[in-house]
Amino acid sequence: MSDENRFILSRGRLIALTDGVFAIVMTILTFQFVVPIVPVSVIDSELPKKLIELWPIFLCHVTSFVILGYFWIIHDRQFHHIKKVDRTFLWISIFYLMFIAVIPFSTQLLGQYINQKIAIITYGLNLIVILSLNYLYWWYATKNYRLVDDNLNFKLITAASRKILIAFIFYTIAIIMSFVNGYFSILLYIITPIYLFIPVERKLR
Amino acid sequence: MSDENRFILSRGRLIALTDGVFAIVMTILTFQFVVPIVPVSVIDSELPKKLIELWPIFLCHVTSFVILGYFWIIHDRQFHHIKKVDRTFLWISIFYLMFIAVIPFSTQLLGQYINQKIAIITYGLNLIVILSLNYLYWWYATKNYRLVDDNLNFKLITAASRKILIAFIFYTIAIIMSFVNGYFSILLYIITPIYLFIPVERKLR
Amino acid sequence: MSDENRFILSRGRLIALTDGVFAIVMTILTFQFVVPIVPVSVIDSELPKKLIELWPIFLCHVTSFVILGYFWIIHDRQFHHIKKVDRTFLWISIFYLMFIAVIPFSTQLLGQYINQKIAIITYGLNLIVILSLNYLYWWYATKNYRLVDDNLNFKLITAASRKILIAFIFYTIAIIMSFVNGYFSILLYIITPIYLFIPVERKLR
Amino acid sequence: MSDENRFILSRGRLIALTDGVFAIVMTILTFQFVVPIVPVSVIDSELPKKLIELWPIFLCHVTSFVILGYFWIIHDRQFHHIKKVDRTFLWISIFYLMFIAVIPFSTQLLGQYINQKIAIITYGLNLIVILSLNYLYWWYATKNYRLVDDNLNFKLITAASRKILIAFIFYTIAIIMSFVNGYFSILLYIITPIYLFIPVERKLR
Numbered sequence: 001m002s003d004e005n006r007f008i009l010s011r012g013r014l015i016a017l018t019d020g021v022f023a024i025v026m027t028i029l030t031f032q033f034v035v036p037i038v039p040v041s042v043i044d045s046e047l048p049k050k051l052i053e054l055w056p057i058f059l060c061h062v063t064s065f066v067i068l069g070y071f072w073i074i075h076d077r078q079f080h081h082i083k084k085v086d087r088t089f090l091w092i093s094i095f096y097l098m099f100i101a102v103i104p105f106s107t108q109l110l111g112q113y114i115n116q117k118i119a120i121i122t123y124g125l126n127l128i129v130i131l132s133l134n135y136l137y138w139w140y141a142t143k144n145y146r147l148v149d150d151n152l153n154f155k156l157i158t159a160a161s162r163k164i165l166i167a168f169i170f171y172t173i174a175i176i177m178s179f180v181n182g183y184f185s186i187l188l189y190i191i192t193p194i195y196l197f198i199p200v201e202r203k204l205r
Numbered sequence: 206m207s208d209e210n211r212f213i214l215s216r217g218r219l220i221a222l223t224d225g226v227f228a229i230v231m232t233i234l235t236f237q238f239v240v241p242i243v244p245v246s247v248i249d250s251e252l253p254k255k256l257i258e259l260w261p262i263f264l265c266h267v268t269s270f271v272i273l274g275y276f277w278i279i280h281d282r283q284f285h286h287i288k289k290v291d292r293t294f295l296w297i298s299i300f301y302l303m304f305i306a307v308i309p310f311s312t313q314l315l316g317q318y319i320n321q322k323i324a325i326i327t328y329g330l331n332l333i334v335i336l337s338l339n340y341l342y343w344w345y346a347t348k349n350y351r352l353v354d355d356n357l358n359f360k361l362i363t364a365a366s367r368k369i370l371i372a373f374i375f376y377t378i379a380i381i382m383s384f385v386n387g388y389f390s391i392l393l394y395i396i397t398p399i400y401l402f403i404p405v406e407r408k409l410r
Numbered sequence: 411m412s413d414e415n416r417f418i419l420s421r422g423r424l425i426a427l428t429d430g431v432f433a434i435v436m437t438i439l440t441f442q443f444v445v446p447i448v449p450v451s452v453i454d455s456e457l458p459k460k461l462i463e464l465w466p467i468f469l470c471h472v473t474s475f476v477i478l479g480y481f482w483i484i485h486d487r488q489f490h491h492i493k494k495v496d497r498t499f500l501w502i503s504i505f506y507l508m509f510i511a512v513i514p515f516s517t518q519l520l521g522q523y524i525n526q527k528i529a530i531i532t533y534g535l536n537l538i539v540i541l542s543l544n545y546l547y548w549w550y551a552t553k554n555y556r557l558v559d560d561n562l563n564f565k566l567i568t569a570a571s572r573k574i575l576i577a578f579i580f581y582t583i584a585i586i587m588s589f590v591n592g593y594f595s596i597l598l599y600i601i602t603p604i605y606l607f608i609p610v611e612r613k614l615r
Numbered sequence: 616m617s618d619e620n621r622f623i624l625s626r627g628r629l630i631a632l633t634d635g636v637f638a639i640v641m642t643i644l645t646f647q648f649v650v651p652i653v654p655v656s657v658i659d660s661e662l663p664k665k666l667i668e669l670w671p672i673f674l675c676h677v678t679s680f681v682i683l684g685y686f687w688i689i690h691d692r693q694f695h696h697i698k699k700v701d702r703t704f705l706w707i708s709i710f711y712l713m714f715i716a717v718i719p720f721s722t723q724l725l726g727q728y729i730n731q732k733i734a735i736i737t738y739g740l741n742l743i744v745i746l747s748l749n750y751l752y753w754w755y756a757t758k759n760y761r762l763v764d765d766n767l768n769f770k771l772i773t774a775a776s777r778k779i780l781i782a783f784i785f786y787t788i789a790i791i792m793s794f795v796n797g798y799f800s801i802l803l804y805i806i807t808p809i810y811l812f813i814p815v816e817r818k819l820r
Contacts, residue, residue, distance in 0.1 A: 010691050013634060017687070019218060020638025023225025026306055027233065028642065033310040035317050048323045051314075062303070069299035072222070073292065076215050087688065094684035098677070101641055105648040109666075112650050118663045224423060228430025231511055232438065238515040240522050253528045256519075267508070274504035277427070278497065281420050429628060433635025436716055437643065443720040445727050458733045461724075472713070479709035482632070483702065486625050 007084035007147075014085055014093055021097045022072050025104060029064055032057050032108040057111035063190045064107040070193035071100065071130065078160065081148045082141045089140060089147060096133040102126055110186075117178050120185045124175040127189070128168060135164045167192055212289035212352075219290055219298055226302045227277050230309060234269055237262050237313040262316035268395045269312040275398035276305065276335065283365065286353045287346045294345060294352060301338040307331055315391075322383050325390045329380040332394070333373060340369045372397055417494035417557075424495055424503055431507045432482050435514060439474055442467050442518040467521035473600045474517040480603035481510065481540065488570065491558045492551045499550060499557060506543040512536055520596075527588050530595045534585040537599070538578060545574045577602055622699035622762075629700055629708055636712045637687050640719060644679055647672050647723040672726035678805045679722040685808035686715065686745065693775065696763045697756045704755060704762060711748040717741055725801075732793050735800045739790040742804070743783060750779045782807055 036050035085093075106126040113119040141147040142157045174188035241255035290298075311331040318324040346352040347362045379393035446460035495503075516536040523529040551557040552567045584598035651665035700708075721741040728734040756762040757772045789803035 009695055013630065013691050015218065016221070016631070016634045017638050019221045020225055020635055021642055023222050024229055024639055024642040026302060027226055027229040030306050030310050033307070035310070035313045043318070043321060047318060047321055051323060051327070065299070065303045069296065072299075073295055076218050076295075080214055090688055090691075091684065094680070094687075097641060098680045101645050102648070105645050105650070108650045113658070113662060116658060116662055118666060122666070220423065221426070224426045225430055228427050229434055231507060232431055232434040235511050235515050238512070240515070240518045248523070248526060252523060252526055256528060256532070270504070270508045274501065277504075278500055281423050281500075285419055425628065426631070429631045430635055433632050434639055436712060437636055437639040440716050440720050443717070445720070445723045453728070453731060457728060457731055461733060461737070475709070475713045479706065482709075483705055486628050486705075490624055 007086055010090065011079075011082070011085045014090060015079060018075060018093070018097065021100055022068060025100055026065060026068055028104050029061055029068075029107060031104065032061065032111055056114040057108075059186075060107050060111040060114070063186070064103055066190070066193050067127065068100075068103065070196070071134070074134065074160075074164075078138055078141075081152050081156070083149060084147050086147065089137060092133060092137040092140060096130065096137060099126060099130045099133065114186070115182050117182065120178040120182050121175050123189070124171050124178070124185065127171050128175070131164055131168045131171065135161065135168070138164065163196060167196060170195075212291055215295065216284075216287070216290045219295060220284060223280060223298070223302065226305055227273065230305055231270060231273055233309050234266055234273075234312060236309065237266065237316050261319040262313075264391075265312050265316040265319070268391070269308055271395070271398050272332065273305075273308065275401070276339070279339065279365075279369075283343055283346075286357050286361070288354060289352050291352065294342060297338060297342040297345060301335065301342060304331060304335045304338065319391070320387050322387065325383040325387050326380050328394070329376050329383070329390065332376050333380070336369055336373045336376065340366065340373070343369065368401060372401060375400075417496055420500065421489075421492070421495045424500060425489060428485060428503070428507060431510055432478065435510055436475060436478055438514050439471055439478075439517060441514065442471065442521050466524040467518075469596075470517050470521040470524070473596070474513055476600070476603050477537065478510075478513065480606070481544070484544065484570075484574075488548055488551075491562050491566070493559055494557050496557065499547060502543060502547040502550060506540065506547065509536060509540045509543065524596070525592050527592065530588040530592050531585050533599070534581050534588070534595065537581050538585070541574055541578045541581065545571065545578070548574065573606060577606060580605075622701055625705065626694075626697070626700045629705060630694060633690060633708070633712060636715055637683065640715055641680060641683055643719050644676055644683075644722060646719065647676065647726050671729040672723075674801075675722050675726040675729070678801070679718055681805070681808050682742065683715075683718065685811070686749070689749065689775075689779075693753055693756075696767050696771070698764060699762050701762065704752060707748060707752040707755060711745065711752065714741060714745045714748065729801070730797050732797065735793040735797050736790050738804070739786050739793070739800065742786050743790075746779055746783045746786065750776065750783070753779065778811060782811060785810075 033054060036047065036054075038046045038050060103126060106123045110119045110123045138157075138160060142152070145152065148157075170188055170192040174185040174192075177188065178185040238259060241252065241259075243251045243255060308331060311328045315324045315328045343362075343365060347357070350357065353362075375393055375397040379390040379397075382393065383390040443464060446457065446464075448456045448460060513536060516533045520529045520533045548567075548570060552562070555562065558567075580598055580602040584595040584602075587598065588595040648669060651662065651669075653661045653665060697704075718741060721738045724734045725738045753772075753775060757767070760767065763772075785803055785807040789800040789807075792803065793800040
């Protein structure tokens with residue numbers, strides 16, 4: 001079998017592995033919702049209160065879910081163009097998945113300690129590492145059209161890279177802003193994928 | 206590559222992601238069954254008693270599993286007709302998966318506090334949000350035959366929509382009824398998928 | 411689209427869902443291995459002791475894993491012949507998956523209380539329900555060649571059914587034997603898949 | 616249907632099951648990161664300290680992730696050549712997956728007790744059993760070209776076997792070295808996949 005064919009086979013399994021990791025991470029994000037234990041005597045008054053107290057966790061949950069959805073859609077779009085994979089590309093992808101898998105932890109940390117600088121920074125660093133690895137594998141794949149179609153539009157390549165860089169800058173600002181106001185950082189984590197939604201769609205087409 | 210082809214590729218991955226999330230949610234539903242810890246001295250008498258005490262959890266487990274099976278079959282049927290996906294559709298689906306992933310939490314809440322109004326309402330709201338998003342993506346996909354076959358029978362489209370609306374109404378009644386009698390609500394959660402089973406089959410064919 | 415085609419599509423997704431559930435169940439079986447917490451002062455002597463104490467859990471783990479492997483191989487073989495699925499078949503399969511998903515719980519119960527009748531019986535009942543549903547969907551699919559190839563060898567159909575029935579009988583004996591000697595029951599749970607290994611292979615070919 | 620076709624069908628499902636198990640194991644590896652609980656009064660000083668204390672867990676996490684990535688890539692490469700599977704091969708693979716699934720436990724044990732001989736040995740034994748089963752199924756598949764292409768280069772077969780043996784030897788040394796210096800063992804666990812990275816690539820091509 002030629003190398004070419006081998007690399008195309010591996011592409012299918014890498015996508016399966018990636019979809020598996022995303023599906024699991026999206027599902028175990030909910031593990032941070034723990035059913036509160038309330039004594040029977042005060043259950044009527046306490047249970048609703050305890051459930052309402054879960055709101056910062058719910059906020060972080062929605063934020064992470066939207067960001068994961070955003071990462072997944074980017075990955076899907078990139079793999080419309082990435083036609084084969086080589087071993088270096090597989091390793092970058094494995095490190096990418098490693099930090100995707102950490103999101104439930106950093107989300108839970110943020111949900112528990114939403115006004116703590118260290119939690120906000122950890123969460124932001126997690127996202128920045130993912131974006132960096134995303135940028136890295138896209139750069140590696142498109143460099144000299146290594147793993148993509150020869151006729152892939154050059155503008156599309158740079159548009160996708162630029163999109164990742166913008167998110168990178170926004171998340172860096174969010175981390176720096178955490179020294180001033182933590183809630184502003186969290187706001188920035190949320191609005192970045194929403195902001196990028198429309199222009200990216202336009203550019204990628 | 207044309208947009209058309211791109212959207213067909215994404216459809217396959219969306220299905221893989223959805224099947225992954227359903228498989229995980231169906232499996233981690235069982236996490237609410239915790240092996241009871243019983244002191245050695247009273248193990249013979251206490252262990253069977255503790256296991257029997259799990260019955261409300263088992264009841265909720267079966268209910269949620271049947272409902273998940275129902276949602277999965279609806280999704281499968283809808284995707285027989287949905288031939289491609291666009292970005293808006295992907296986002297609706299991601300929010301749909303977000304609330305599918307919350308089912309283990311709301312099931313566990315209901316299992317722990319089966320006679321508490323707040324638990325019954327939370328569970329019902331979870332189902333209603335899922336149905337709403339299901340309705341929304343079906344409406345979006347079929348509107349002007351955007352993502353479905355041109356020759357798809359119009360009656361089939363409205364039959365599928367009507368089916369979701371009926372479940373929506375039933376679950377709304379269940380939530381309202383929880384102010385009168387909680388067990389009636391739970392009964393309604395269970396019988397809705399069973400009731401819809403036969404007529405839907407007839408209509409969809 | 412014809413009904414025929416629709417049912418073939420659903421078959422692929424049912425297999426994906428089933429493989430997903432098996433993969434997760436096989437992995438979360440290990441959740442019963444909890445890293446023991448040992449005070450620093452006695453760590454050298456206590457940690458190895460605590461790890462060795464995990465042996466009944468390890469025994470149950472291997473047993474369940476082999477049984478799951480066995481169920482998965484049966485499922486795979488059956489689906490070589492099952493060429494399409496209908497809604498009734500999907501529902502039987504969903505109930506089948508429900509009880510596959512319960513295996514980590516009943517395994518953990520058995521691992522914790524290996525000499526308790528109730529744990530041995532619960533475990534056995536779990537397996538028997540799975541075998542019954544397995545028998546049911548195989549019967550449903552092959553009845554009048556409903557979902558299988560018209561030219562499928564009749565002997566193969568009955569051989570597969572007989573194999574399931576033998577396991578059913580063995581597990582029933584194991585449950586009854588638990589009133590006499592629990593370890594004999596566990597032995598029977600383990601050797602049944604091993605015993606069936608060779609003859610089944612011969613018959614199915 | 617001929618046996619030949621049946622075995623090719625099973626191959627696809629075995630790959631799906633394997634990718635599922637790897638995706639889950641890679642994700643639940645992160646379960647060892649537990650968000651620390653810190654009293655509100657000392658949160659500013661204690662939380663960063665507690666997070667930094669997680670470093671041995673993080674180290675073990677990265678090690679296991681790289682090793683899992685390595686195993687997954689080996690598996691992928693081997694299945695470029697393994698064209699069909701038989702029942703014996705399926706059973707070896709199921710035992711292989713059993714020990715892949717144990718990695719989160721042995722990783723967590725090592726993370727908790729990084730300077731305990733028993734933890735280092737357990738971790739090493741886990742890896743050695745995986746390598747042995749990997750060697751076994753590769754030997755079984757390639758013996759008399761049983762499950763691989765007839766025209767598969769003999770040098771490639773022995774190169775892949777040799778690669779597994781080298782890792783086997785390295786991990787055995789690591790276990791023996793744990794009686795002298797535990798950190799050396801851990802170092803060896805980490806560098807083995809990195810060391811094997813480049814030569815294997817060359818040999819396998």
